[in-house]
Amino acid sequence: MSGKVERVKTGIPGLDELIQGGFVKDNAVLITGSAGTGKTIFCSQFIWEGLQNGDNCMFITFEERPEKIKQEAMDFGWDLQKYEDKGQLIIRQKDPFDTSEGDELFWFRSELEKNDVDRLVMDSTSILSLYYDDQYKVRENLFKIVRTIEESDVTAVLTTESPEGEDKLTRFGVEEYLVDGVIKLDILSMGGSARSLSIRKMRRTKHKTKSHEMEITEDGISIQ
Ligand SMILES: Nc1ncnc2c1ncn2[C@@H]1O[C@H](COP(=O)(O)OP(=O)(O)OP(=O)(O)O)[C@@H](O)[C@H]1O
Numbered sequence: 001m002s003g004k005v006e007r008v009k010t011g012i013p014g015l016d017e018l019i020q021g022g023f024v025k026d027n028a029v030l031i032t033g034s035a036g037t038g039k040t041i042f043c044s045q046f047i048w049e050g051l052q053n054g055d056n057c058m059f060i061t062f063e064e065r066p067e068k069i070k071q072e073a074m075d076f077g078w079d080l081q082k083y084e085d086k087g088q089l090i091i092r093q094k095d096p097f098d099t100s101e102g103d104e105l106f107w108f109r110s111e112l113e114k115n116d117v118d119r120l121v122m123d124s125t126s127i128l129s130l131y132y133d134d135q136y137k138v139r140e141n142l143f144k145i146v147r148t149i150e151e152s153d154v155t156a157v158l159t160t161e162s163p164e165g166e167d168k169l170t171r172f173g174v175e176e177y178l179v180d181g182v183i184k185l186d187i188l189s190m191g192g193s194a195r196s197l198s199i200r201k202m203r204r205t206k207h208k209t210k211s212h213e214m215e216i217t218e219d220g221i222s223i224q
Pocket residue numbers: 033034035036037038039040041042075161216217218
């Protein structure tokens with residue numbers, strides 16, 4: 001055994017070089033940022049990279065409708081529909097106002113196994129706070145989600161909203177401890193609208209923590 005860490009390319013130009021070649025295979029990485037920082041685009045780009053490489057992919061959307069996700073991806077030239085038709089991509093919407101039991105959330109465990117999913121995206125876990133009125137329940141369910149991902153052979157990107165104007169990485173303050181990696185997206189409002197990305201945590205990976213300039217163009221996200 002070489003002990004070499006197997007890595008999964010993110011599909012974000014400039015990012016893999018900062019994290020020794022990509023995300024650690026089968027890890028769960030959290031993308032945190034306030035509104036409009038590019039979390040959903042990051043998700044679609046990660047999925048698109050997987051689809052190009054023959055990975056089976058699953059996109060669970062809690063907020064936007066699947067149609068909208070596909071439309072927005074298409075703006076960047078990522079034809080998700082084609083792969084959904086082929087059965088290589090599954091897009092599922094989970095209605096936050098569906099009041100079914102907590103465990104129902106874990107239908108995705110069997111879907112992951114049944115479809116042999118390699119890449120999973122969950123956008124955005126912040127909506128969990130609408131399901132459950134007490135924070136303990138939110139944390140418990142986040143924990144269950146991450147545990148389910150850990151028990152499956154899947155590389156996952158989860159997103160969460162970071163509270164604006166507060167010095168908190170995540171809303172509940174627990175998400176960042178549960179996952180293997182945390183990437184923060186920012187918009188610096190001073191002097192225009194510079195975007196940045198910083199790697200706050202990445203287990204088994206040597207990385208810097210400084211912020212890197214980020215761009216969103218017609219080709220998607222890239223890091224300078
Ligand atoms: N084609 C494009 N070219 C350049 N920038 C774009 C393009 N499409 C979207 N954007 C930028 O990306 C932003 C939206 O990104 P995205 O939807 O990924 O953000 P988000 O973090 O998911 O936001 P939310 O918290 O609302 O879900 C837009 O506000 C815009 O600034």
